Amino acid sequence: MATQHSITIKAGGSEKDYWKDLWLNKQLLWILSKRDLSVRYKQTLLGVAWSVLRPLMTMTVMVFVYSYVAKLKADPGIPYPLMVLGGLTIWTFFANTFTQISNSILINHNLVSKVYFPRLLMPLSSVAVGFVDFLITFGIYLVVTVIFQTPISWQVVFLPCFILLTFITSMGFGLFFAVLNVRFRDIGQLIPFMVQVGMYVCPVAYPSSLVKGTWYEKYYNLNPLVGIIDGFRWCLLGSKSYFNPQSLYSTVITSSIILVISLIYFRKKENTFVDHI
Amino acid sequence: MSVIVAENISKKYIIDHQRKNGSSGLRDIVTDTVDKLFRKQEKNGFAEKEEFWALQDVNFSIDKGDRIGIVGHNGAGKSTLLKIMSRITEPTTGQIKIDGRIASLLEVGTGFHPELTGRENIFLNGAILGMSKGEIRESFDAIVDFAGVEKFLDTPVKRYSSGMYVRLGFAIAAHLNPEILIVDEVLAVGDTEFQKKCLGKMRDVSESGRTLLFVSHNLTAIQALCNKSFYFEKGRLIDQGDTTHIVTNYLSKVSQKSLEKHWDNIESAPGNDQVRVKSFKLFPEYQDDLNHIDVRTPINFQFEFWNLVEGASLNLSMHLYTFTGECIFNVGTPAENFGKGLVRGTCEIPGNFLNDGSYVVSMMIVKDTSTVLYNMEEALVFDIEDYRENVTWYGKWPGYIRPQLNFSIRQSEHVVND
Numbered sequence: 001m002a003t004q005h006s007i008t009i010k011a012g013g014s015e016k017d018y019w020k021d022l023w024l025n026k027q028l029l030w031i032l033s034k035r036d037l038s039v040r041y042k043q044t045l046l047g048v049a050w051s052v053l054r055p056l057m058t059m060t061v062m063v064f065v066y067s068y069v070a071k072l073k074a075d076p077g078i079p080y081p082l083m084v085l086g087g088l089t090i091w092t093f094f095a096n097t098f099t100q101i102s103n104s105i106l107i108n109h110n111l112v113s114k115v116y117f118p119r120l121l122m123p124l125s126s127v128a129v130g131f132v133d134f135l136i137t138f139g140i141y142l143v144v145t146v147i148f149q150t151p152i153s154w155q156v157v158f159l160p161c162f163i164l165l166t167f168i169t170s171m172g173f174g175l176f177f178a179v180l181n182v183r184f185r186d187i188g189q190l191i192p193f194m195v196q197v198g199m200y201v202c203p204v205a206y207p208s209s210l211v212k213g214t215w216y217e218k219y220y221n222l223n224p225l226v227g228i229i230d231g232f233r234w235c236l237l238g239s240k241s242y243f244n245p246q247s248l249y250s251t252v253i254t255s256s257i258i259l260v261i262s263l264i265y266f267r268k269k270e271n272t273f274v275d276h277i
Numbered sequence: 278m279s280v281i282v283a284e285n286i287s288k289k290y291i292i293d294h295q296r297k298n299g300s301s302g303l304r305d306i307v308t309d310t311v312d313k314l315f316r317k318q319e320k321n322g323f324a325e326k327e328e329f330w331a332l333q334d335v336n337f338s339i340d341k342g343d344r345i346g347i348v349g350h351n352g353a354g355k356s357t358l359l360k361i362m363s364r365i366t367e368p369t370t371g372q373i374k375i376d377g378r379i380a381s382l383l384e385v386g387t388g389f390h391p392e393l394t395g396r397e398n399i400f401l402n403g404a405i406l407g408m409s410k411g412e413i414r415e416s417f418d419a420i421v422d423f424a425g426v427e428k429f430l431d432t433p434v435k436r437y438s439s440g441m442y443v444r445l446g447f448a449i450a451a452h453l454n455p456e457i458l459i460v461d462e463v464l465a466v467g468d469t470e471f472q473k474k475c476l477g478k479m480r481d482v483s484e485s486g487r488t489l490l491f492v493s494h495n496l497t498a499i500q501a502l503c504n505k506s507f508y509f510e511k512g513r514l515i516d517q518g519d520t521t522h523i524v525t526n527y528l529s530k531v532s533q534k535s536l537e538k539h540w541d542n543i544e545s546a547p548g549n550d551q552v553r554v555k556s557f558k559l560f561p562e563y564q565d566d567l568n569h570i571d572v573r574t575p576i577n578f579q580f581e582f583w584n585l586v587e588g589a590s591l592n593l594s595m596h597l598y599t600f601t602g603e604c605i606f607n608v609g610t611p612a613e614n615f616g617k618g619l620v621r622g623t624c625e626i627p628g629n630f631l632n633d634g635s636y637v638v639s640m641m642i643v644k645d646t647s648t649v650l651y652n653m654e655e656a657l658v659f660d661i662e663d664y665r666e667n668v669t670w671y672g673k674w675p676g677y678i679r680p681q682l683n684f685s686i687r688q689s690e691h692v693v694n695d
Contacts, residue, residue, distance in 0.1 A: 009373040
């Protein structure tokens with residue numbers, strides 16, 4: 001709640017000071033993130049081990065079901081478990097951050113109704129937990145790489161770009177739903193469902209080379225997550241992993257547009273969150 | 278020099294009459310829209326949604342170093358004003374210019390996380406209230422000392438007693454160093470010890486030349502702390518000025534407030550085909566010239582209704598609630614058989630019985646000592662002001678009732694020192 005020394009409060013908010021305010025409150029962003037991280041596994045028996053166990057178990061089940069039972073194949077030259085784990089790593093990052101951002105305002109409702117700070121801090125700080133989980137899953141991926149003796153390819157230098165893209169995409173979708181969630185609690189029901197369906201729609205358990213050449217390919221590529229997941233795997237597994245640059249363009253364009261729209265929407269609504277919460 | 282200037286502040290809320298709770302689900306919106314599409318003509322302009330102005334055209338300016346008390350009844354717009362000034366919600370129209378670092382304390386321990394330790398929560402809450410990490414570190418020992426929680430610093434606050442929790446919350450807030458401090462009814466919580474500390478700290482703030490805005494129902498505290506006051510009624514700032522003047526004005530308005538309800542037309546009076554309410558009145562036996570109800574004032578109730586059924590066995594049952602809805606007592610009359618006509622019930626609540634606060638009365642007409650014929654909920658609302666003699670303590674007197682019992686103290690034995 002650190003604010004400048006002179007403010008004007010009026011309908012529509014004080015537009016010009018907002019980003020400065022956000023910057024002044026960076027310490028609060030850090031503290032809120034730290035809070036979310038430190039309460040994460042309080043009063044659990046296994047603690048942080050959950051962050052390791054969950055992706056490992058999901059991967060094992062998916063490998064068994066899709067590879068052994070359903071006989072899905074990865075792109076030639078790539079071990080199926082590595083493909084799944086790569087896809088799972090980035091998909092889970094997206095799914096977690098998206099869910100947390102969407103719920104961030106409601107979870108912090110006690111703050112919303114009692115104290116002012118730029119509301120954007122809440123979705124921003126909620127990303128921390130997802131990001132730490134991502135780093136842990138990524139660590140597991142590296143270990144599995146050693147087991148399968150598949151070296152990381154040089155394209156890994158582009159990895160940060162895709163992480164950033166994932167962040168932008170989850171922010172774009174998440175902010176929009178965070179605002180709606182304040183007004184309509186239905187969103188809370190909808191989000192787990194969207195995440196569940198999303199995992200099948202996106203190329204997590206199968207390579208998107210299976211979609212190549214079909215009539216629906218161009219629609220399929222409109223999904224910004226396709227470019228992200230394929231790109232992420234391409235960074236790790238090299239050009240053996242299928243990656244259609246077209247899907248990347250669509251990711252960059254749709255994600256940026258969605259982010260801008262969501263930001264405008266969020267800014268427009270944030271000053272009256274308390275009236276609806 | 279004015280540090281706060283408010284011009285034409287208004288705040289509108291939309292009240293949705295159909296729904297019990299404020300936030301409507303998506304389903305409601307969908308069904309409503311479908312409803313409206315197909316049954317447009319039936320609704321013929323009946324307002325389902327009503328505009329409610331929590332604040333209307335409020336103008337004021339506050340000088341540096343002023344200590345402003347804000348008084349008014351529940352729903353007068355005091356808290357809405359504080360929320361707007363704290364930037365928690367925005368006004369519908371108008372603007373407020375504020376010069377200086379502002380901190381608002383609308384709740385004690387905002388954002389405390391139950392799973393975090395006292396130490397962690399000090400940093401969390403401090404940051405939320407706008408202190409930098411350096412500032413928190415500097416005052417850390419003072420905060421811990423003030424709250425008296427040294428031993429429990431590394432215990433999660435969910436294990437704290439409610440008293441410790443509140444003390445820690447206030448200790449942090451007390452070490453804020455703003456130029457303008459906004460405080461809402463925080464004194465309403467916590468034990469008397471805490472309230473004393475809290476008031477003392479606020480007096481320090483006001484004496485150090487900072488600007489203070491203080492909302493409270495505790496007029497004694499307002500008189501002790503504030504040099505100027507604002508009086509709000511129904512969303513409007515109806516009077517401002519010297520605290521003594523405002524408080525007197527407020528108290529006289531309270532007692533002039535209609536303490537009765539009556540219906541002249543028996544057809545439209547509340548009730549049914551067996552009974553109709555005629556009137557419900559409250560007669561205080563004022564104990565002072567100002568004509569306001571305080572804790573000493575005996576209060577008489579008179580309730581009249583028409584009995585429309587010959588030979589009905591009826592009795593009355595009266596509930597008294599606090600403003601927050603807790604029932605303090607329920608009293609009933611014996612049942613009697615009545616002929617058609619007017620029936621009158623009276624009841625007296627003695628003086629020196631209820632504590633200060635706002636009270637709500639509801640009256641039931643009961644048939645055959647078992648069937649509720651008519652229940653008049655929230656029939657009357659009245660306030661009891663504080664009154665104290667020979668007490669130099671301003672905190673909120675705890676409890677719902679404040680009876681004078683035979684409680685005495687005397688020296689039972691002298692110890693003679695040689």
